[in-house]
Amino acid sequence: MDSMYVHIPFCNRICTYCDFNKVLIKNQPVDDYISALINELKTYGKETLKTIYVGGGTPTALTVSQLDRLLKFITEHFTVTDEFTFEANPDELTTEKLDVLNNYGVNRISLGVQTFNNDLLKVLGRTHNFDDIFKSVNHLEKIGLTNYSLDLMYNLPGETFEDIDMSLKYVNELKPKHISWYSLIIEPHTVFYNKIKQGKMTIAGGFEEGEKYDKVISGLDALGYPQYEISNFAKAEYESMHNKTYWLNEPYIGAGAGSHGYTGDERYYNIKPVNHYINNMNEHGSVVKEKLLLTQNDKFEEEMFLGLRINKGVSEARFLEKYSVPVDAVYGDVLKRLVEKKLLTRKNGYISLTEAGRMIGNDVFVEFLL
Numbered sequence: 001m002d003s004m005y006v007h008i009p010f011c012n013r014i015c016t017y018c019d020f021n022k023v024l025i026k027n028q029p030v031d032d033y034i035s036a037l038i039n040e041l042k043t044y045g046k047e048t049l050k051t052i053y054v055g056g057g058t059p060t061a062l063t064v065s066q067l068d069r070l071l072k073f074i075t076e077h078f079t080v081t082d083e084f085t086f087e088a089n090p091d092e093l094t095t096e097k098l099d100v101l102n103n104y105g106v107n108r109i110s111l112g113v114q115t116f117n118n119d120l121l122k123v124l125g126r127t128h129n130f131d132d133i134f135k136s137v138n139h140l141e142k143i144g145l146t147n148y149s150l151d152l153m154y155n156l157p158g159e160t161f162e163d164i165d166m167s168l169k170y171v172n173e174l175k176p177k178h179i180s181w182y183s184l185i186i187e188p189h190t191v192f193y194n195k196i197k198q199g200k201m202t203i204a205g206g207f208e209e210g211e212k213y214d215k216v217i218s219g220l221d222a223l224g225y226p227q228y229e230i231s232n233f234a235k236a237e238y239e240s241m242h243n244k245t246y247w248l249n250e251p252y253i254g255a256g257a258g259s260h261g262y263t264g265d266e267r268y269y270n271i272k273p274v275n276h277y278i279n280n281m282n283e284h285g286s287v288v289k290e291k292l293l294l295t296q297n298d299k300f301e302e303e304m305f306l307g308l309r310i311n312k313g314v315s316e317a318r319f320l321e322k323y324s325v326p327v328d329a330v331y332g333d334v335l336k337r338l339v340e341k342k343l344l345t346r347k348n349g350y351i352s353l354t355e356a357g358r359m360i361g362n363d364v365f366v367e368f369l370l
């Protein structure tokens with residue numbers, strides 16, 4: 001395997017929009033979880049990986065000694081050659097925690113900023129504020145960990161176009177290497193979902209959401225952050241190597257509660273609830289809840305859905321090399337139709353979404369279902 005994702009399912013507060021696999025950290029068996037996680041990681045044997053990504057939940061919700069214990073094991077058991085990313089909340093990235101990350105070779109931080117507007121941060125239920133963002137970036141700069149991503153969201157309830165302008169202004173001030181900027185998705189079982197259902201909250205849809213997306217893309221492009229994936233933007237040489245594993249449909253290890261991994265032939269899904277995860281690891285030495293063996297058609301579909309997310313698109317030569325069949329033999333008619341509709345282009349051996357196609361990405365992806 002080239003890559004590994006490690007999940008820390010604890011947070012200090014639950015955000016109003018979040019449907020990730022996470023629990024409030026208070027009174028949770030965090031040390032037992034780390035023990036179970038370490039035991040799960042041992043099942044993979046010692047490996048050299050190109051990328052490791054520790055996400056959550058909030059990995060920085062762990063204490064300094066918990067972080068130390070986890071990272072000590074990870075770096076003794078695995079060798080990471082290229083990119084070692086840690087997700088962090090701005091108010092939790094203390095100098096002590098940052099020193100631990102730095103000591104163990106973490107070389108990239110994904111900072112959960114979401115917005116620079118304090119009122120919107122409150123609406124989102126975040127624990128940090130505007131000042132925390134600047135403080136954490138200062139800490140990062142001070143220790144020379146300058147490869148960080150700011151993770152933002154748009155189309156928030158009550159958000160204006162001026163809020164996006166303000167975020168662009170601060171992006172330009174902070175000059176991160178990478179930006180993820182996702183549209184808010186209203187997921188079931190969240191506070192936002194219930195509020196909208198009860199008519200107590202609205203978010204912009206359709207045209208306004210599209211205009212905001214346009215503003216994000218053109219604003220970042222003007223600041224020197226070309227878009228390279230539907231929601232991701234980076235300075236040259238700083239595209240996320242780890243996330244590219246997913247988009248290029250390459251195998252990766254998924255470890256931790258609710259994680260999923262991919263072997264190339266099979267996708268596997270870990271048990272989600274923290275206590276079940278710990279008990280299963282302790283009693284059965286395994287935490288995999290489900291394995292899904294992929295058919296050839298599943299693989300074709302995933303190659304297209306994932307690969308079309310990146311601006312460069314799907315390489316026709318790589319498709320042929322991976323599956324021993326030309327992409328036209330599987331998708332000839334679909335490709336012809338979507339190119340005619342100007343939703344796809346085929347250039348220099350790559351199939352990619354046009355701007356219009358990117359706006360309705362999910363509708364385009366559906367066309368590749370076999």
Ligand code: SF4
Binds near residue numbers: 019
């Ligand atoms: S958005 Fe992040 S910090 Fe907020 S509850 Fe979800 S996982 Fe935790």
